[in-house]
Amino acid sequence: SSALAKTTVLTADRLVDVEGGNLVKNAVVIVEDDKIIAAGTAKEVVIPPNAELIALGDHTLMPGLMDMHVHLTSNATDHGYRSLAVSLPRATINGVKNAQLTLMAGFTTVRNVGAPGFADVALRDAINNNDIAGPRMFVSGPALGVTGGHCDNNLLPYEFHDTGEGVADGPWEIRKMVRRNIKYGATVIKFCATGGVLSKGTKVGAQQYSLEEMKALVEEAHLRGLTVATHAHGTSGIKDAIRAGVDSVEHVSLLDDEAIKMALDKGTYFSMDVYVTEYILNEGEKAGILEESLAKERLVGSQQRENFRKAVDAGIKLVFGSDAGVYPHGDNPKQFARMVKFGMTPMQAIQAATINSATLLKQQDSLGSVKPGKLADIVAVKGNPMEDMSLMENVGMVMKKGRIIKSLAM
Ligand code: ARG
Structure with missing residues (x-):
């Protein structure tokens, strides 16, 4: 990583791992410039010095x-x-x-x-x-x-x-x-x-x-x-x-x-x-x-x-x-709650809107999950959408290609 790279650290109570189909607790995601360079639990991921820290607390991070x-x-x-x-x-x-x-x-x-x-x-x-x-x-x-x-x-x-x-x-x-x-x-x-x-x-x-x-x-x-x-x-x-x-x-x-x-x-x-x-x-x-x-x-x-x-x-x-x-x-996002009402699990509905869509577009190497090497398109939803899909209707933070487009304060 170059000296001029901009590093941002996102922490949140939860992260949706759409490829593994599970919810990671106490999550840390590290973004360098426009890419994700690390994602996992607070125990696994080492937080680099001089990074901008965005602590989201009771939020769920997921792919854009x-x-x-x-x-x-x-x-x-x-x-x-x-x-x-x-x-x-x-x-x-x-x-x-x-x-x-x-x-x-x-x-x-x-x-x-x-x-x-x-x-x-x-x-x-x-x-x-x-x-x-x-x-x-x-x-x-x-x-x-x-x-x-x-x-x-x-x-x-x-x-x-x-x-x-x-x-x-x-x-x-x-x-x-x-x-x-x-x-x-x-x-x-x-x-x-x-x-x-x-x-x-x-x-x-x-x-x-x-x-x-x-x-x-x-x-x-x-x-x-x-x-x-x-x-x-x-x-x-x-x-x-x-x-x-x-x-x-x-x-x-x-x-x-x-x-x-x-x-x-x-x-x-x-x-x-x-x-x-x-x-x-x-x-x-x-x-x-x-x-x-x-x-x-x-x-x-x-x-x-x-x-x-x-x-x-x-x-x-x-x-x-x-x-x-x-x-x-x-x-x-109103459709998420309906997808669950008509037969999907919350995880399946989020997978449909992330990794499955990325794969349909043949963009799974750069989009669709919060994984090292992929573009930093990341959103945060307050609370736990696995328990209430209507929470998807209130996305609090939006990051596209490593840039914060919408922050919690807005
Ligand atoms: N654009 C579509 C059409 O005109 C809308 C169909 C909407 N209805 C539905 N049940 N999905 O055919």
């Missing part, structure tokens, strides 16, 4: 949280026809505000799956350049989908010729769209395999891309070293997406036993947003959500929660994905 399904450029108040009044510059400004809210809630990494005009790429670059505060971002640009599908824009009549920026039909149009998204900065590919709740005129259960199309999309993305996230509610779309080799399936509402078996065989991750249904059903009408979408949500919400339990019991690899943007950014 990771949300694999957000839309930072969207606001929870702009649903349905209101969305048409949101310009691209306005969406980008929304993103600046929402990136900060997300980071302050403890999420140091997000995967942004669908944004207009590559506003997500601009946001990521501004965050990486330290122009604005926000989480580390993995971004998709516009999501791919079929003409008239969930990832198209179907609100206006024909004469407006309003088409979603990621609409592509047929294997070669799809491959070209993947290549275009990569050209403009995407680091993950998102597509819609089935209809959705919030889109006009789509059936949640109905498959949209064919298996042939999905295979072309996944092959093209994987050739270029990108992972693929697919929106899928209906069973046949979920299965063909898994067959095509997608890395993660999002929502996964209408699951059956065969789909679970296929995902286990292929190692496919599921990202199941088990909180958002509460916001849609309670606040959706005020927020402009169409009546047809509310009706669809009433159908899928409860089934998704039952299937979440089945997926947990079967041992599916699950990540934390919230769909924040549909509901207010910064409220992401």
Whole structure:
């Protein structure tokens, strides 16, 4: 360690070891510049002299949280026809505000799956350049989908010729769209395999891309070293997406036993947003959500929660994905208590939002756990979330890459 290195020592009553699946008591973590150099119990870790000491007492340290399904450029108040009044510059400004809210809630990494005009790429670059505060971002640009599908824009009549920026039909149009998204900065590919709740005129259960199309999309993305996230509610779309080799399936509402078996065989991750249904059903009408979408949500919400339990019991690899943007950014952690209510242990819910997400992103060497050599993305929660998951809704300290973003005094 060089003489100029900045060393910070964090101490707390507890530290979540997400790789070992246990809670370390009387924890000490040593951070040098942007990296963790030691983590363990007060007995194991030697505290270096001249370090800045942050003694957190009755707090639980854990890796920076990771949300694999957000839309930072969207606001929870702009649903349905209101969305048409949101310009691209306005969406980008929304993103600046929402990136900060997300980071302050403890999420140091997000995967942004669908944004207009590559506003997500601009946001990521501004965050990486330290122009604005926000989480580390993995971004998709516009999501791919079929003409008239969930990832198209179907609100206006024909004469407006309003088409979603990621609409592509047929294997070669799809491959070209993947290549275009990569050209403009995407680091993950998102597509819609089935209809959705919030889109006009789509059936949640109905498959949209064919298996042939999905295979072309996944092959093209994987050739270029990108992972693929697919929106899928209906069973046949979920299965063909898994067959095509997608890395993660999002929502996964209408699951059956065969789909679970296929995902286990292929190692496919599921990202199941088990909180958002509460916001849609309670606040959706005020927020402009169409009546047809509310009706669809009433159908899928409860089934998704039952299937979440089945997926947990079967041992599916699950990540934390919230769909924040549909509901207010910064409220992401509300999903933790629901993940436990619907079948996870508290440790599994935290693993989903840390090491599992890091592994899905292929970033497990630098993110996802508080281990020597990894980037110092660390948060602290007051009390013991293993006993009460709603404590996750109050992250007291946030450190990103060794820098304190939020401290207990704030
Ligand atoms: N963006 C998703 C869609 O429109 C939201 C689905 C939310 N509902 C749920 N139960 N997860 O399809």
